[in-house]
Amino acid sequence: MAVTTLAGRLRTAAWLGWQIESNWADPLVFAIYSVARPLATALILMGIYWAVTGGHLQRDAFLLFYIGNAFHEYVLRLVVGMGWVVVEEREEYETLKYVYASPIGIFTYLWGRSSVKFAQATLSVVLMFLMGWFVLGLRWDLGVVRWGAFLLAFGIGLVAVVYLGFLVAGLALLLPRAAMTMNEGLAVALYLLCGVIYPIDLLPRGLQELTLLLPFTYWYEALRRFLIGHGASERLSALSDGQLLGALIAATLVFAVASHFGYLALERRARKLGRLDQTTLF
Amino acid sequence: MSDPRSALAPAVETRGLRRTFRASRGGAEVLALDGVDVRIERGEIFGLLGPNGAGKTTLIKILSTLLYPTVGSARVAGHDVVLEAVEVRRRIALVSGGETSGYGILTVRECLWMFSQFYGVPSQIAWPRVDELIRIVDLEEQAHTRINRLSTGQRQRMNFARGFVSDPEVMFLDEPTLGMDVNAARSLRAYVLHWVREKPGRTVLLTTHYMAEAEELCDRVAIIDRGRVLACDSAPALRRQVQGGQHVELEIRTPDGAGAVLPGLGDIPAAWGAPHPERGTRTLKFRLPPDRVLLPVLRRLEEQGLLVEGVSTRETTLEDVFIAVVGRGLDEPEASG
Numbered sequence: 285m286a287v288t289t290l291a292g293r294l295r296t297a298a299w300l301g302w303q304i305e306s307n308w309a310d311p312l313v314f315a316i317y318s319v320a321r322p323l324a325t326a327l328i329l330m331g332i333y334w335a336v337t338g339g340h341l342q343r344d345a346f347l348l349f350y351i352g353n354a355f356h357e358y359v360l361r362l363v364v365g366m367g368w369v370v371v372e373e374r375e376e377y378e379t380l381k382y383v384y385a386s387p388i389g390i391f392t393y394l395w396g397r398s399s400v401k402f403a404q405a406t407l408s409v410v411l412m413f414l415m416g417w418f419v420l421g422l423r424w425d426l427g428v429v430r431w432g433a434f435l436l437a438f439g440i441g442l443v444a445v446v447y448l449g450f451l452v453a454g455l456a457l458l459l460p461r462a463a464m465t466m467n468e469g470l471a472v473a474l475y476l477l478c479g480v481i482y483p484i485d486l487l488p489r490g491l492q493e494l495t496l497l498l499p500f501t502y503w504y505e506a507l508r509r510f511l512i513g514h515g516a517s518e519r520l521s522a523l524s525d526g527q528l529l530g531a532l533i534a535a536t537l538v539f540a541v542a543s544h545f546g547y548l549a550l551e552r553r554a555r556k557l558g559r560l561d562q563t564t565l566f
Numbered sequence: 567m568s569d570p571r572s573a574l575a576p577a578v579e580t581r582g583l584r585r586t587f588r589a590s591r592g593g594a595e596v597l598a599l600d601g602v603d604v605r606i607e608r609g610e611i612f613g614l615l616g617p618n619g620a621g622k623t624t625l626i627k628i629l630s631t632l633l634y635p636t637v638g639s640a641r642v643a644g645h646d647v648v649l650e651a652v653e654v655r656r657r658i659a660l661v662s663g664g665e666t667s668g669y670g671i672l673t674v675r676e677c678l679w680m681f682s683q684f685y686g687v688p689s690q691i692a693w694p695r696v697d698e699l700i701r702i703v704d705l706e707e708q709a710h711t712r713i714n715r716l717s718t719g720q721r722q723r724m725n726f727a728r729g730f731v732s733d734p735e736v737m738f739l740d741e742p743t744l745g746m747d748v749n750a751a752r753s754l755r756a757y758v759l760h761w762v763r764e765k766p767g768r769t770v771l772l773t774t775h776y777m778a779e780a781e782e783l784c785d786r787v788a789i790i791d792r793g794r795v796l797a798c799d800s801a802p803a804l805r806r807q808v809q810g811g812q813h814v815e816l817e818i819r820t821p822d823g824a825g826a827v828l829p830g831l832g833d834i835p836a837a838w839g840a841p842h843p844e845r846g847t848r849t850l851k852f853r854l855p856p857d858r859v860l861l862p863v864l865r866r867l868e869e870q871g872l873l874v875e876g877v878s879t880r881e882t883t884l885e886d887v888f889i890a891v892v893g894r895g896l897d898e899p900e901a902s903g
Contacts (some may be wrong), residue, residue: 289686296683300669307671378667382728385630387655388684556634558587558627 293388297396304372305400311560321358322408325413329353338378347422348516350481352504354412358445358473359407359500362398366449367467369397370456375561378443381561394453398446424512433525434510437532441503444536447543448500458557459563480502483517499535506532573642577769578606582638585624585793598624600793601638606771606786610628611762613784614773615888617896621793622773623662626740629771630660630681641874643735656685661729663744666721670714674705674724677713678731682770692731699727702757704750711738722746726754730761737852739772743779755783775896777884788882791892808890812823812854815839817847817876818867829870831863837895847875851895853886872900 306314333346374380383393416422452470456463475481477491478500484492495501505515506528515521523531554560583602586595586890599621614622627633629638631651639646645653675696682692700709703723708716716724726742739758743751762768774780780787781801788798797804811840818829828836831852839849854860866875883893888896 286686292683292686296680300672300680303676304669377669379663379669381630381632381662382660382667382681383684384632385655385658385660385731386681387652387683388688389652395682447708552634555632558633560632561627 290392292393294396294399297388297393298399305404318404318407319411323413323415325353325357325408326350326412326420330420332523343422347416347424347512348508349481350412350416350420350483351423351508351511352516354409354416355441355507356407356471356475356480357506358402358405358442359414359448359474361401361408362442362445363449363452363474364467365401366394366398366446367396367452367456367463370453371460371463374460374561378561384560387528390453391450393447394450398449402442428513430510430525433529434507436512437503437506437529440529440532440536441499441507444499444503444539447536447540450547451543451550452462452471452548456552457554457559458550458564460559469560474500477501479516479520484520498537499532499539502528502532502535508543569653572644572649572653572735573767575608575641576605577608578604578640578642578771580604580614580625580629580638580640583625583626583628583635583640585633588634589765591872595818597793599628599635602790602793602795604788604795604798606769607646607766608769609762610785611758611770611783612894613780613787614771614790615775615777615780615787615896616773616790617775617892620790621741622790623625625790626660626738626771626773629654630658631655640675644718651787657734657808658683658738659732659734660738661726661731661740661742663722663739663741663746665724665725666718666723668713668721672711673710673712674716674889675709677724678727681728682731687732694735695731696727699730702753703727703865704753719750723750723754735767735769737768739770741773741775743776744775749760750781758783774848777888777896781884789888789891796891797887801884804884804887808882808887811856811858811862813881813886814852814854814860814863815880816850816864816867817842817845818850819845819847819873819875829872830869831866834858834863835889835893838888839895845875851889853890858888 308314309317329350330346332435333349334341335342356545370380373383385512386422395557448470452467455466477487477495478484478498479495484495505517505520509525509528520528580602583599583604584597585599586597589596601626602621604612614625616622621719624633628635629642629647631647631654634648639648641647642654643657645657647654667679672680678696678699679689679692682696683689687695697709700706704728705720705723705727708720713721722745729737729739742758743754746754758772761801762770770783772780772783784801785805786798786800788795789804790796797807799807805841828838830851832850834854836850838851839851841848851862854863860877864877867874885896
């Protein structure tokens with residue numbers, strides 16, 4: 285397939301995503317919402333941490349907690365969003381079958397649609413960091429930031445997030461009724477298991493072993509380590525930078541391949557059962 | 567059509583196609599297609615004529631790669647719909663009538679352009695084609711209107727146009743004029759004819775339960791019922807199969823004005839036509855064999871308490887063929903048991 289055709293299809297899917305995401309309100313309201321939401325999230329995080337620690341804020345622990353939550357925005361937006369794309373297209377717009385019967389390819393389509401979610405998540409993360417830096421006083425020595433390693437880890441982790449999104453989209457194809465709760469349930473599971481809000485060392489040993497199979501655990505750790513100089517987990521601190529990146533790459537690779545074939549298997553099953561154009565919710 | 571294998575292959579070919587659906591809550595398995603063999607040549611408008619639930623949409627779904635067959639094979643433009651779905655999708659488009667699908671936030675023009683991009687149509691070709699299709703489906707005034715502000719009929723016409731933006735090799739039209747007003751349906755039928763004849767090799771598979779639509783458009787018609795193709799030929803050839811005798815239409819006053827129970831005419835198969843509630847009558851249609859006369863039939867109806875108010879005879883139509891082949895009318899429910 286010509287690269288220009290692929291690029292055109294990605295661009296069109298992204299354009300559609302933008303239209304759907306941004307057109308529920310007039311531009312001013314949408315802009316206010318886009319800025320207010322992450323700022324409110326930052327304040328809520330502050331409130332939660334304040335309540336949990338009884339008002340005794342430990343700046344470093346809060347910073348780790350804050351960074352984890354900020355980057356979890358990508359999981360929330362992309363994973364939940366990609367599952368929601370399937371539900372919305374099939375049930376509300378009833379267009380999924382036309383997208384499927386066209387040559388765009390569902391992976392291209394979901395990549396394109398998710399690029400808008402990526403942009404929204406990035407805006408949220410940037411705003412949360414600005415809020416943290418200037419309002420909440422969450423500052424650190426920028427000299428410790430290892431930009432190259434950070435960007436590499438960030439990009440690899442995003443691939444894992446997108447492939448998790450594919451898997452969720454496949455499950456949404458097959459389980460239309462469970463799709464909405466399942467999407468958010470998965471994001472919450474990762475939130476609790478992969479070291480977003482507390483180090484994985486606090487989990488029971490068995491669960492720790494499970495989380496070490498997931499790329500997201502290494503992702504959150506690597507983002508913190510390359511951004512502020514250290515991670516949150518004592519267990520993962522034993523890994524050198526190279527080992528941490530290697531573990532992230534290996535886990536992402538395995539996860540991406542498994543998700544890709546998992547999606548195809550789910551899609552085959554959905555096609556067998558006639559679920560691609562089945563409407564059940566709206 | 568750069569692929570020579572594809573260019574030489576028939577537009578559609580199915581062999582022993584069978585599809586069953588698992589019934590919910592322990593019910594019996596539903597047989598939607600039962601060994602369908604169909605071959606559609608390039609350049610044909612091929613009609614699938616059958617009542618609701620006959621298997622028409624199931625066949626279209628399989629051919630458009632949305633559903634797997636349970637048994638058998640299907641090829642579109644030479645490509646297997648299961649193993650080469652991507653190749654099939656490059657060559658087809660699908661329009662389902664009676665649907666109001668669409669991204670409500672897009673305008674008509676945006677929606678059509680977007681689908682052209684999914685098919686990889688270059689923008690310099692796509693935009694003029696989009697505008698042309700908008701003109702053809704009579705949506706020029708609504709071109710910049712958001713889809714969620716269109717009426718149901720306008721949405722249906724937009725969906726019809728969507729199918730043609732990619733200029734597919736094989737077009738699947740699943741009841742495309744369902745629920746449309748008469749004028750819109752007529753102009754869309756005219757466009758389908760024009761589109762197929764304009765460029766050699768363009769093919770249409772049309773499902774319908776409008777006899778006149780099948781008769782007007784289709785080079786060949788397959789009559790399908792309960793998942794089986796019962797007859798397949800050109801409309802004149804099908805008509806010839808049931809010619810002889812007289813096609814009789816009786817206007818009958820029925821006790822309840824609806825006439826749900828078909829009166830017995832001995833060995834002559836009959837079917838109800840449309841009711842005329844304003845007159846409290848309904849048309850009964852049947853073919854009287856050449857060796858029979860009408861009077862005993864009328865007496866038989868009288869014995870069953872039915873009053874015949876009018877009698878007419880006419881030429882053989884596809885509906886007569888349908889009744890002769892299937893054993894009941896198109897809009898008539900299947901007899902239970």
